[in-house]
Amino acid sequence: MSTRTIAGQALLPEVEAFLSKEIHGAVIGGQEVLASDGGTFETHDPGTGEKLATVANMQTDDVERAVAAAQKAFDEADWTRLPSNERGVHLMRLADTVEQHKLIITQIESLDCGKIAAQAEDDIQNFIDTVRYFCNLVQGLSLDTAIPVAGHEASVVRHAWGPCGFIVPWNFPFLLCGWGIGPAMAAGNTCVVKPAEDTPLSTLYVAHLAKEIGIPDGVINVIPGVGEVTGAALSKNPNLCRMSFTGSPEVGRMVARDCGHNLIPVKLELGGKGAAVIFDDVDIPEAADKLAQAITFHTGQVCCDATRWLVQKTIYDDFLNAAVERLKAVQIGHPLGQATQMGPVVSEVQHKRVLGYLEKGAAAGAETVLEGGAAQVEDCAGGHYVKPALLAGSLDNVAAREEIFGPVAYLASFSDESEGIRLANNTDYGLANSVWSSDLVRCKRVASQFEAGNGWINSHNVVVHGVPYAGVKKSGMGGGVVSLETLLDYYRNVSVIRPL
Ligand code: NAD
Numbered sequence: 001m002s003t004r005t006i007a008g009q010a011l012l013p014e015v016e017a018f019l020s021k022e023i024h025g026a027v028i029g030g031q032e033v034l035a036s037d038g039g040t041f042e043t044h045d046p047g048t049g050e051k052l053a054t055v056a057n058m059q060t061d062d063v064e065r066a067v068a069a070a071q072k073a074f075d076e077a078d079w080t081r082l083p084s085n086e087r088g089v090h091l092m093r094l095a096d097t098v099e100q101h102k103l104i105i106t107q108i109e110s111l112d113c114g115k116i117a118a119q120a121e122d123d124i125q126n127f128i129d130t131v132r133y134f135c136n137l138v139q140g141l142s143l144d145t146a147i148p149v150a151g152h153e154a155s156v157v158r159h160a161w162g163p164c165g166f167i168v169p170w171n172f173p174f175l176l177c178g179w180g181i182g183p184a185m186a187a188g189n190t191c192v193v194k195p196a197e198d199t200p201l202s203t204l205y206v207a208h209l210a211k212e213i214g215i216p217d218g219v220i221n222v223i224p225g226v227g228e229v230t231g232a233a234l235s236k237n238p239n240l241c242r243m244s245f246t247g248s249p250e251v252g253r254m255v256a257r258d259c260g261h262n263l264i265p266v267k268l269e270l271g272g273k274g275a276a277v278i279f280d281d282v283d284i285p286e287a288a289d290k291l292a293q294a295i296t297f298h299t300g301q302v303c304c305d306a307t308r309w310l311v312q313k314t315i316y317d318d319f320l321n322a323a324v325e326r327l328k329a330v331q332i333g334h335p336l337g338q339a340t341q342m343g344p345v346v347s348e349v350q351h352k353r354v355l356g357y358l359e360k361g362a363a364a365g366a367e368t369v370l371e372g373g374a375a376q377v378e379d380c381a382g383g384h385y386v387k388p389a390l391l392a393g394s395l396d397n398v399a400a401r402e403e404i405f406g407p408v409a410y411l412a413s414f415s416d417e418s419e420g421i422r423l424a425n426n427t428d429y430g431l432a433n434s435v436w437s438s439d440l441v442r443c444k445r446v447a448s449q450f451e452a453g454n455g456w457i458n459s460h461n462v463v464v465h466g467v468p469y470a471g472v473k474k475s476g477m478g479g480g481v482v483s484l485e486t487l488l489d490y491y492r493n494v495s496v497i498r499p500l
Contacts, residue, residue, distance in 0.1 A: 007336040007380075009107075009117075024054065024224070026066065026224055027211070032208075033056070035057050041225075043200065046344040052111055052201070057229070058225040059225075063194075084138045087188060088186070091134075108205055109201075109202045116341070130175075130482065131178060133482070141158075141487070162240075163190050165191075165192050166180040166243075167246070169196050170197075177195070186490075190221075192240070193207075194230055195222065203224075236262070237262075238262045241492075244266070246269040248403075267477075275423070278291075278436040282437060287458075288319055290458075292327050292388070295307070300388075300405065301345060303475075307408065309410065311412075312413065312420070332375050345405075368391060369392050372388060372390075372407070393412070401428070417445075417446060425450065428474040430475045431475035452475070453471045468482070468483040
């Protein structure tokens, strides 16, 4: 098979072969299956707008079959009953296999979600690290823990729940798949994953890899499809034992309502409108550089990004000039291009959304500091490219309050520490803020007062395995990810007690 070249990069033969499949079916009970009504949808390369693949659009009865397959695997396959160390052998093999296929999955991810190749590779590595982290964590976990209480013999016994549902967005498809299935599988649960319709390919690829290395059929089921049908059917399914949703607050609310109706525990990881609080003792070029990198990281399509830059009055102009200079220099290009620093946004819908917020913000009185707008990339006429933009003014502006999900930051100034904290917390969201200062005592004090799940110091987008990552307010509920607490969420506890 001849291989194509995109943005100067030859597609790997394995990627070409994977993409050339006529229809990418779901993976249910270890079998690749098409939708019951034969329906399909297309995914596209956001860098060129060209079709990448045709994918099965799973219907409600297909979703029921996937949950039944996960239940069957839970009941019958040699998975849940395996001791943690033996299940760990499978999980380590999964991580190793993903590592061996890293370049292939990187290219698939980069093409499917428009993420520059280096960042896509980091996401694949993060999946590997997540699986290994939870695999190791579970080895030291007691599944029957005695509790010293007067007059009683008591213990807590932990069990896996059963089939768990995962609904995933398009911005970090593979990484978030790992954050979900990693802890769930380590604890002995089985999984039904609904990837976003824009980016289903890497998740389907890993389901095939899992089958190849002997993870029992039905432990990982992947059901691609559109949100309103496949996602809604999964969130309404009464036979799941847990649900994890990552995405927008609007859809999260619907999923929570459905799960609430069925009394199924649900974890929501939602959007954000993070702030960076920048004090006047920072190294201005360095802080401006790091924040410019943060807002252009995956073209600003990052839930925890710093989208409100709150700068102490005394350095406001200097910081603004440094940031403008840095953002103007960002190299926009196809995600596979060697020189590309920022790729496209994921879709035409997202392109319109970003440009729409620039217009709405300006119409509501925001000052346009750096214009942004649509960008053109040579030989990629159909791509969804935007330039970085900076707005400034009142924090009541729509562009300062709502999640844009593009490379757009909003600048405002503050006088002193208490005002900086108050402005950072004055939002409906509560995912992640950062504080920037050379005074580390002040940094710790400010970061601890954020009404957000995460407070970062002299850096932004810092997610580390072992440190809880979760949102509060409109940014999430029901637990977080990547820590011991996450693993414990995937156990059902029985308190066993005998009066003495
Ligand atoms: P989205 O809410 O539109 O979609 C997320 C998923 O839900 C997709 O798989 C989609 O198909 C599915 N879905 C859509 N309608 C549904 C319905 N009616 N019922 C059930 N499922 C449905 O979000 P998006 O646009 O894909 O992703 C961007 C959002 O995700 C942003 O708000 C971002 O901040 C958030 N996000 C949060 C985190 C976090 O960790 N907190 C991480 C990544 C993204």
